[in-house]
Amino acid sequence: MTSSNAAPHLLLGSCDYPEHVPRDRWESYARQQRDLGLSFVRIAEFAWSRIEPRPGEYDWAWLDEAVEAYHAAGLRVVLCTPTATPPAWLVRAHPELLPVDEEGRVREFGSRRHYDFASPVYREHSRRITRALAERYGGHPAVAGWQTDNEFGCHGTARSYGGASAAAFPGWLRGRYGTLDALNEAWGNVFWSMEYTDWDQIRPPNLTVTEANPSHILDFYRFCSDMIAEFQAEQVALLRELSPGRFVTHNFMIFESGFDHYKVAEGLDFATWDNYPTGMLEHFAPTTVSEAEKTRFARTGHPDLVGWNHDVYRGMLGGAGRLGREGAGTTPGFWVMEQQCGQVNWAPFNPLPADGAVALWTAQAWAHGADVVSYFRWRAATMAQEVLHSGLLRHDETPDRGHAEVAGLDLPTFPLGEVPARVALLHDYESLWLMDVQPHSASLSYWGQTVAYYMALRSLGVDVDIVHADADLSGYAVAVAPAITLVTAERAARWRAAVEGGVALVCGPRTGFRTGSGGTWADGQPGPLAEVLSVRLLQFDSLRPGLTQTVRGAGGDFEAHAWAESYRLTGAEATHTYVGGPQDGQPAVTRRGRVTVIGAHSESLIKDVLRDVLAEAGVPTEDLPDGVRLSRRAGVTLVQNWNPEAVTWRGRTLAPVSFEVVAEDGE
Numbered sequence: 001m002t003s004s005n006a007a008p009h010l011l012l013g014s015c016d017y018p019e020h021v022p023r024d025r026w027e028s029y030a031r032q033q034r035d036l037g038l039s040f041v042r043i044a045e046f047a048w049s050r051i052e053p054r055p056g057e058y059d060w061a062w063l064d065e066a067v068e069a070y071h072a073a074g075l076r077v078v079l080c081t082p083t084a085t086p087p088a089w090l091v092r093a094h095p096e097l098l099p100v101d102e103e104g105r106v107r108e109f110g111s112r113r114h115y116d117f118a119s120p121v122y123r124e125h126s127r128r129i130t131r132a133l134a135e136r137y138g139g140h141p142a143v144a145g146w147q148t149d150n151e152f153g154c155h156g157t158a159r160s161y162g163g164a165s166a167a168a169f170p171g172w173l174r175g176r177y178g179t180l181d182a183l184n185e186a187w188g189n190v191f192w193s194m195e196y197t198d199w200d201q202i203r204p205p206n207l208t209v210t211e212a213n214p215s216h217i218l219d220f221y222r223f224c225s226d227m228i229a230e231f232q233a234e235q236v237a238l239l240r241e242l243s244p245g246r247f248v249t250h251n252f253m254i255f256e257s258g259f260d261h262y263k264v265a266e267g268l269d270f271a272t273w274d275n276y277p278t279g280m281l282e283h284f285a286p287t288t289v290s291e292a293e294k295t296r297f298a299r300t301g302h303p304d305l306v307g308w309n310h311d312v313y314r315g316m317l318g319g320a321g322r323l324g325r326e327g328a329g330t331t332p333g334f335w336v337m338e339q340q341c342g343q344v345n346w347a348p349f350n351p352l353p354a355d356g357a358v359a360l361w362t363a364q365a366w367a368h369g370a371d372v373v374s375y376f377r378w379r380a381a382t383m384a385q386e387v388l389h390s391g392l393l394r395h396d397e398t399p400d401r402g403h404a405e406v407a408g409l410d411l412p413t414f415p416l417g418e419v420p421a422r423v424a425l426l427h428d429y430e431s432l433w434l435m436d437v438q439p440h441s442a443s444l445s446y447w448g449q450t451v452a453y454y455m456a457l458r459s460l461g462v463d464v465d466i467v468h469a470d471a472d473l474s475g476y477a478v479a480v481a482p483a484i485t486l487v488t489a490e491r492a493a494r495w496r497a498a499v500e501g502g503v504a505l506v507c508g509p510r511t512g513f514r515t516g517s518g519g520t521w522a523d524g525q526p527g528p529l530a531e532v533l534s535v536r537l538l539q540f541d542s543l544r545p546g547l548t549q550t551v552r553g554a555g556g557d558f559e560a561h562a563w564a565e566s567y568r569l570t571g572a573e574a575t576h577t578y579v580g581g582p583q584d585g586q587p588a589v590t591r592r593g594r595v596t597v598i599g600a601h602s603e604s605l606i607k608d609v610l611r612d613v614l615a616e617a618g619v620p621t622e623d624l625p626d627g628v629r630l631s632r633r634a635g636v637t638l639v640q641n642w643n644p645e646a647v648t649w650r651g652r653t654l655a656p657v658s659f660e661v662v663a664e665d666g667e
Contacts, residue, residue, distance in 0.1 A: 158258025277301025342390025417634025
């Protein structure tokens with residue numbers, strides 16, 4: 001590995017667990033990590049039982065020695081608050097802190113993430129252990145920063161349907177609505193005689209005979225998200241007070257839907273996330289990713305599923321395009337805190353990654369704006385639940401295949417700098433919740449619809465910022481809103497201002513269908529966006545598998561699947577119409593000025609329409625070969641081939657599962 005400190009470039013790290021191995025390995029592991037070219041090590045996210053084996057009895061000696069071992073080797077430590085794993089003594093003393101699942105069952109001790117975010121008892125212990133760690137290590141020269149907890153929401157733990165959350169939910173609602181009359185009106189509780197006459201009558205929306213009120217669900221999801229935000233904010237405040245000058249972050253997850261990440265990320269210095277491309281493809285891929293694609297990309301993961309997560313976390317704190325890390329002269333961007341470096345153990349199928357995949361994943365992370373990539377884990381675990389999960393070292397401490405690929409990286413070829421995206425893709429967790437609570441089509445989810453638009457953009461060679469639906473869009477050429485079903489008057493006004501300011505807007509199906517309380521607009525859809533889009537929703541059609549709808553435009557015919565909606569024109573013109581079926585002759589795609597609405601779910605149609613919009617907006621496009629992707633950063637372009645075979649691109653041969661850093665125009 002070649003490295004230089006002359007100019008800011010990508011840095012590497014690993015996740016290590018000194019408490020899992022004999023004491024005599026610590027110094028040698030630290031030296032090996034430094035010799036491999038690593039700069040950071042993350043530790044202690046699951047170590048509460050070793051730090052505090054009994055109530056109020058701290059054992060700091062082992063952690064002191066571990067931190068000193070890394071420090072002596074020149075590594076910078078990312079220290080974690082260990083609150084993802086409350087120890088047995090705490091759980092048995094306070095069983096009321098355990099969460100309750102949607103089926104009303106208590107989720108027991110013996111794994112991880114076994115706590116209710118709303119529990120006042122657990123909140124107190126979370127603050128206490130955080131304070132103890134920060135007081136001891138907050139000023140240590142080896143400690144570069146902090147990670148709060150670990151993977152909020154993992155294993156479906158963002159929401160507890162009993163205990164402390166059930167007790168706190170009515171008070172949260174009272175603070176939001178003030179009166180029961182206001183709540184009953186907002187939720188439409190006259191429907192099915194669901195009206196409340198006392199706050200204590202309200203429970204979480206589970207175990208109902210049939211589907212619960214979607215407005216009830218929406219507010220419960222908002223409440224649970226706020227509990228996570230409050231929980232983290234308490235830790236962040238202590239870390240800021242007791243460890244000044246160090247960064248604070250959290251490691252978010254793959255396509256996690258359980259909370260509003262934008263709210264939870266407030267107060268952090270930057271976001272990090274945990275990247276497992278092959279496990280993602282098997283476990284998290286939207287239904288719009290076919291089985292054939294899963295097989296084709298089984299050993300690399302799909303480039304756009306990984307890319308989506310990079311881009312959403314780059315933009316989580318308004319960080320899209322920022323330069324990087326401490327010492328680079330700007331606020332830090334984002335990190336990959338856990339990067340897969342071999343096979344994982346938790347997906348339905350867990351194939352070995354292809355040769356070159358670990359290096360490709362690292363390069364892609366950098367090109368999408370990551371300033372640090374940290375591999376999970378240093379040595380494969382020899383105990384408990386993760387013995388089948390790989391590390392940079394095998395169980396016997398010999399270097400695994402990923403170790404060799406990391407050693408071969410030339411880090412100065414990955415300079416820090418901006419990701420020059422001119423296209424913004426709009427994303428919103430409340431729209432996600434509402435769409436998936438009432439999908440109306442088992443073949444299409446929020447992620448499936450949104451990722452389809454993202455894939456189309458990436459297949460056209462376009463760099464993308466993923467931003468909140470209420471973000472400032474000035475400076476972008478095109479804003480794409482694939483599935484923003486919740487639209488308020490304020491959001492509509494922001495979009496209108498963006499269009500008037502010169503931004504081209506593309507909206508997908510179900511845009512503006514729901515109000516802020518989760519109902520629908522009494523004057524029809526798209527509600528306050530009607531004037532901006534110049535259409536009114538006419539009909540919507542949920543297409544079962546095998547049932548398609550032809551869409552015809554100047555460029556030919558397309559086949560819609562899963563969803564097809566049509567419009568009544570109020571100033572826009574139809575560029576595509578339906579042929580045959582109950583919507584025969586009705587508008588499927590409309591256009592007025594810089595605003596386009598796509599009502600049919602068809603990957604080829606989406607790509608065709610986006611290509612034209614981008615061209616008119618002056619954004620260059622290129623129809624890339626399948627599995628080939630371009631990503632630009634800091635004045636250069638990363639050309640990636642995710643295919644298991646060689647591919648020809650612009651007259652050059654790209655080796656299987658490989659990348660090249662080339663001049664910005666790709667020449």
